[in-house]
Amino acid sequence: MNNASSNYQPSLHRYALITAGCTFVLLLAGALVTSTGSSLAVPDWPLSFGKFFPEMRGGVLFEHGHRMVAGTVALLTVGLAIYTQMVEKRAWVKKLAWSALGAVLLQAVLGGVTVLLHLPTEVSVAHAGLAQIFFCFIISLSLVTSKTWIEDGDHRIQSTGTIRKAALTVTVLIYFQILVGAVTRHSGFGLAIPDWPLSNGQLLPADWPLAVLLQFSHTRIGAFLVLGLVNWIAFKVCTQYTHEKSLFWPAANAALLVWLQCFLGILVISTEKSIIPTSVHVITGAALLASMLVLTLNSFRLFQKESVS
Amino acid sequence: MELKKLLALLAIASLGLTAGCGQKSEDEELMAMANSASKATAVLGTASVAGTVTLTGKAPGTAMFSVDADPVCKAQHTGLVKDETVIADAKGDLKNVIVYVKEGAGNYPAPATSVELVQKGCMYSPHVFGIQVGQPLEIENSDPTLHNVHCLAVTNDSFNVGQPNQGMKTEKKFTKAEMPVKFKCDVHGWMHCFVGVFTNPFYSVTGDNGSFKISGLPAGSYTLVAWQEKYGESAPQKVDIKDGEAKSVNFTFAATN
Incomplete structure (x- = not known):
C-alpha cells in the first residue's frame, strides 16, 4: 500500500x-x-x-x-x-x-x-x-x-466512509448470491420453481422443500436484494462522485450488469435452462462481482486517509 | 492496511468441502453378493405369465433428433434418428417396457452368462433391458468414436468409464436390486438407456408388439408391475398361479404429453 x-x-x-x-x-x-x-x-x-x-x-x-x-x-x-x-x-x-x-x-x-x-x-x-x-x-x-x-x-476525497462499507457489503453479498446460485445449479434445483415471478402460479410456493427454498432464495430474495443494493450504491456514487472515474465507472458498470443479470436469470427459467442464457448468466454474475470488487478496492484506496485521520 | 484485510477476507471466503467418504470397499460388496447367493432359492417353477402392454389415448408423435454433433455418428445414420423414449405401434402396443415381479419372488443365483450392452451408431442397444444382481454386464463400444459409459445408479455404486476406441469392452456387476438404473453418454447427449436390476429372473421387456412373457415361476402369489421410461410404474397387478399354469396379465399406460 x-x-x-x-x-x-x-x-x-x-x-x-x-x-x-x-x-x-x-x-x-x-x-x-x-x-x-x-x-x-x-x-x-x-x-x-x-x-x-x-x-x-x-x-x-x-x-x-x-x-x-x-x-x-x-x-x-x-x-x-x-x-x-x-x-x-x-x-x-x-x-x-x-x-x-x-x-x-x-x-x-x-x-x-x-x-x-x-x-x-x-x-x-x-x-x-x-x-x-x-x-x-x-x-x-x-x-x-x-x-x-x-x-x-x-489522491484522496472527502467522504463519510459509507460508500466503502456499502461497497464491501454488497460485494460479499453478491459472492454469497453466486454461491447460492451454484448450489441451486449443481443440485439440479434450477427449475424447482418453474415460473417467475410467480411460483407455480401463486405469489409464494405452496410447499417449501429444500429445492424450492434454495431456488426461491436465489431467484427472489437474493436477486431483489442484490438488484436493490447495487442500484442504490450506483446511484449514490454516480451522483456524488461523478468526476471520480475510478468510482463512477465500476458503479455504473455494476448497475448495468445487475439489470442484465436479472434479465438473464428470467431467461434461464423461461427457456428451461437453455445453454446460452444459463452460461451467460454465470459469467455476468462474475462480471458483476468484479465490478463491485473494483468499486470496493477503489473506494478503500480513495477514502483511506480520511478514515485514518 | 485496511485493503490488506479486505483482500485477506476474500481469500478466506467460505468453501463447503464436506465430500462424503463412506464408500463401501469392493471386498464388502463381494461379501454381500456371496451372502445373497447363499440365501438364494434356486428352484424355478413351471408357471408363466404373459401379456401385452398398451398405450391408451393419443400416442405422442415419433420424436426425431440429430446426431450430427459427431461426424462418426452422423455417418452411421441417414438423416434424423428416431427417439426411443416411447415406441408404440398403431394399436398402441408399447415396446421397451419392463414387466417384473415386484413382490412374491425370492432371491435366485445370478446366471454366469453376460448381458450385452452395445454402443452402435451412437445409440445404446438394447434401449431397455433387465439383469440380475451379480450377473456380468458386458458393455462394448462398437463405434469408431469415443464414448463414456456413465451409470447413474443410486442404490448401487455409480460409475463412469471411458471407451475411446472401437471394440473396447468393460464388464460390470450390480450388487443390489435397483429399478431403474439409467445409463448415459456425456459425449453424445442423446444416448441413454435403462436397466432393471433384479434378485430373480422374473422380468421381461416388451418387444415390437408390446408383448412379454415371464417363465419359470413357482406356484405362488405375485405382484407384477410394468415400468416405462416416460410413464413410470404402472398400477400393480396381483396374480395367484399354480404349477404349470399360464396366466395372462395386461398393462396399460395413459398417454400424456
Whole structure:
C-alpha cells in the first residue's frame, strides 16, 4: 500500500489484464461444461481418455476444452506470480499473486476431484465458488498494478466512509448470491420453481422443500436484494462522485450488469435452462462481482486517509 | 492496511468441502453378493405369465433428433434418428417396457452368462433391458468414436468409464436390486438407456408388439408391475398361479404429453 515505494510496471499490468481476460473466458468455458451436461464426458483426470488430447467430439469438446483453457490460465498465473515477484516492490502484491497461483492450483484439483467422484454437489459448488475467488484475485492484481492505482495513490476525497462499507457489503453479498446460485445449479434445483415471478402460479410456493427454498432464495430474495443494493450504491456514487472515474465507472458498470443479470436469470427459467442464457448468466454474475470488487478496492484506496485521520 | 484485510477476507471466503467418504470397499460388496447367493432359492417353477402392454389415448408423435454433433455418428445414420423414449405401434402396443415381479419372488443365483450392452451408431442397444444382481454386464463400444459409459445408479455404486476406441469392452456387476438404473453418454447427449436390476429372473421387456412373457415361476402369489421410461410404474397387478399354469396379465399406460 505504500505507493511512494512502488513503480508502475506497464508490462506487469498488461500481463495481469491478459490473465484476467483469459480467466473470464475460462469461466465461460466452465459454465458451458455444466450447461451442456458435459461434465463427465471425459471420465478420467488429469488425462482425458488416457490421452493428453482426445478427439474433440460432442461433450468432450466442452470438457476437454475447459481443461485446455484452464491449463492456459494456470500457466499464465504461474508466470504472473513469478513476474510479480521479480518486478513488484510491494510485498502484499507479491503475496496476492502467489495466493492467486495457490487458488488456481487448488481449483484444478477440485475440478479433477469432482470428475473422479462423479460431481458431488459439495465439490462442484466449491469448484464454482473458488473460480470466483480466483477471478477476484486476478482482477485485484490487474487493478493494483494499474497506473491509476500506483501514480494516483496520494489522491484522496472527502467522504463519510459509507460508500466503502456499502461497497464491501454488497460485494460479499453478491459472492454469497453466486454461491447460492451454484448450489441451486449443481443440485439440479434450477427449475424447482418453474415460473417467475410467480411460483407455480401463486405469489409464494405452496410447499417449501429444500429445492424450492434454495431456488426461491436465489431467484427472489437474493436477486431483489442484490438488484436493490447495487442500484442504490450506483446511484449514490454516480451522483456524488461523478468526476471520480475510478468510482463512477465500476458503479455504473455494476448497475448495468445487475439489470442484465436479472434479465438473464428470467431467461434461464423461461427457456428451461437453455445453454446460452444459463452460461451467460454465470459469467455476468462474475462480471458483476468484479465490478463491485473494483468499486470496493477503489473506494478503500480513495477514502483511506480520511478514515485514518 | 485496511485493503490488506479486505483482500485477506476474500481469500478466506467460505468453501463447503464436506465430500462424503463412506464408500463401501469392493471386498464388502463381494461379501454381500456371496451372502445373497447363499440365501438364494434356486428352484424355478413351471408357471408363466404373459401379456401385452398398451398405450391408451393419443400416442405422442415419433420424436426425431440429430446426431450430427459427431461426424462418426452422423455417418452411421441417414438423416434424423428416431427417439426411443416411447415406441408404440398403431394399436398402441408399447415396446421397451419392463414387466417384473415386484413382490412374491425370492432371491435366485445370478446366471454366469453376460448381458450385452452395445454402443452402435451412437445409440445404446438394447434401449431397455433387465439383469440380475451379480450377473456380468458386458458393455462394448462398437463405434469408431469415443464414448463414456456413465451409470447413474443410486442404490448401487455409480460409475463412469471411458471407451475411446472401437471394440473396447468393460464388464460390470450390480450388487443390489435397483429399478431403474439409467445409463448415459456425456459425449453424445442423446444416448441413454435403462436397466432393471433384479434378485430373480422374473422380468421381461416388451418387444415390437408390446408383448412379454415371464417363465419359470413357482406356484405362488405375485405382484407384477410394468415400468416405462416416460410413464413410470404402472398400477400393480396381483396374480395367484399354480404349477404349470399360464396366466395372462395386461398393462396399460395413459398417454400424456
